[in-house]
Amino acid sequence: MLEKVEKRQIYEQPPYPDVPYAEWRARINKARKLLKENDIGCLVLWGKENIRYFSGFQTIHSGLKSLQAAVSIIPAEGEAVLIVVEPMLGNAEGLGWTKDIRMYGVLRSHDLKAWDELPLDVASVVKELGYGNQKIGLEYGPLRDLFIPRPLEDIETLKNALSEATFVPGDKVIWGCRMIKSPLEVARIRKAVAGMTRIQSAVIEGFRPGMDEVDVMRIINHARADLEGTGWGDDTVFGVDFRCSNQRRRIIDAMAFEGAPITRSDSIHFNSATSYKGYYPDHCRVWQVGPITDKVKKAYELLWQAEDLAVAAIKPGVTPKDVYEAAYQPVREAGEFVVESCGHGIGLDGHEPPTLTPWNDSITLQEGMALSVEIWLPRIAGLPLLGIQDTAVVTEDGCEFIPSIDREIIQVSHPIL
Numbered sequence: 001m002l003e004k005v006e007k008r009q010i011y012e013q014p015p016y017p018d019v020p021y022a023e024w025r026a027r028i029n030k031a032r033k034l035l036k037e038n039d040i041g042c043l044v045l046w047g048k049e050n051i052r053y054f055s056g057f058q059t060i061h062s063g064l065k066s067l068q069a070a071v072s073i074i075p076a077e078g079e080a081v082l083i084v085v086e087p088m089l090g091n092a093e094g095l096g097w098t099k100d101i102r103m104y105g106v107l108r109s110h111d112l113k114a115w116d117e118l119p120l121d122v123a124s125v126v127k128e129l130g131y132g133n134q135k136i137g138l139e140y141g142p143l144r145d146l147f148i149p150r151p152l153e154d155i156e157t158l159k160n161a162l163s164e165a166t167f168v169p170g171d172k173v174i175w176g177c178r179m180i181k182s183p184l185e186v187a188r189i190r191k192a193v194a195g196m197t198r199i200q201s202a203v204i205e206g207f208r209p210g211m212d213e214v215d216v217m218r219i220i221n222h223a224r225a226d227l228e229g230t231g232w233g234d235d236t237v238f239g240v241d242f243r244c245s246n247q248r249r250r251i252i253d254a255m256a257f258e259g260a261p262i263t264r265s266d267s268i269h270f271n272s273a274t275s276y277k278g279y280y281p282d283h284c285r286v287w288q289v290g291p292i293t294d295k296v297k298k299a300y301e302l303l304w305q306a307e308d309l310a311v312a313a314i315k316p317g318v319t320p321k322d323v324y325e326a327a328y329q330p331v332r333e334a335g336e337f338v339v340e341s342c343g344h345g346i347g348l349d350g351h352e353p354p355t356l357t358p359w360n361d362s363i364t365l366q367e368g369m370a371l372s373v374e375i376w377l378p379r380i381a382g383l384p385l386l387g388i389q390d391t392a393v394v395t396e397d398g399c400e401f402i403p404s405i406d407r408e409i410i411q412v413s414h415p416i417l
Contacts, residue, residue: 005089005093042126050178057091086103126165179347186370192274192275207414209289212258263290271389283372295380311392315397336377
């Protein structure tokens with residue numbers, strides 16, 4: 001059974017708000033506007049990024065498969081509701097501005113029965129708010145990049161308890177808010193890029209002949225720890241697709257492998273996502289550890305040309321398809337293999353809409369969208385996978401390009417000669 005917090009019990013107002021009050025209020029107001037436009041009564045959110053965006057709530061417990069740390073309900077009329085597991089009341093009050101907070105699992109937060117009852121508690125709040133027989137938006141829909149991190153039986157329980165309601169995609173409301181970044185969000189993305197640049201620089205300067213992949217990962221972890229001590233903002237999370245050794249060239253999206261040697265013919269493929277206050281840019285560089293041949297240099301120049309064309313194409317009103325076609329024109333003309341994407345949105349998730357693909361012409365870019373522009377050359381004979389990723393933010397008449405380390409640095413400072 002839920003316990004409503006009638007008055008803030010721990011903090012009168014948040015000492016460490018995730019965003020300023022005005023920003024939080026603007027997000028809630030925009031969500032309510034979009035709910036009305038899409039004829040949805042309320043939005044029920046289970047995913048940690050969406051809950052954080054609309055409430056400020058966060059905890060490392062959001063990653064647990066068993067425990068649902070919080071649920072957010074945003075009605076078309078009235079104030080948002082945040083339901084939290086009882087020990088997380090301090091997180092709800094200390095990090096966010098939501099006034100209507102409900103606790104579940106009171107004094108038995110590790111009781112499986114309390115977790116099983118949560119969907120019924122959520123349904124009771126939806127009914128109390130007056131939306132028990134209306135359209136309820138959940139985290140799904142054609143824009144994708146959303147999911148509900150609960151067991152199927154919990155969602156079935158919720159739907160059965162709200163049998164008079166109609167469940168509809170909530171993606172237009174969620175991404176209608178989240179795809180357009182505020183100046184604060186863009187500033188956080190810039191700072192994340194700056195932090196990542198420091199890590200990239202450490203790899204270039206720290207590599208020595210004879211190292212293996214674990215040695216390089218030590219450099220990365222030391223540089224990461226140097227970002228404001230042991231953290232970067234409030235939650236440095238370091239994701240990386242890390243490949244050096246040719247022995248594992250076909251193994252992707254995995255970190256360092258013990259005993260994977262780095263030889264003269266290898267390269268350091270560093271696809272990283274270091275967050276600042278939850279915001280993830282997605283960047284890639286590939287550095288050669290051996291000599292730079294004319295063939296390698298020409299391949300990099302093709303990457304840069306494609307990236308420049310993509311960035312030049314980014315502006316309000318164009319489609320993702322337009323950007324894709326502009327980016328890969330020189331790659332096609334060079335007779336090289338063309339991949340199916342040249343980027344995607346970024347933010348609280350490492351991958352967000354819109355995707356920059358040849359099929360995505362149903363939406364247009366808007367001012368405030370933050371994009372990872374990524375170009376790949378996967379199949380040039382005799383060369384390892386080459387790629388480049390940087391950040392661009394759509395502006396009023398074009399885009400702001402936020403580069404990390406100079407892209408013309410294509411070799412480590414201490415190569416194997």
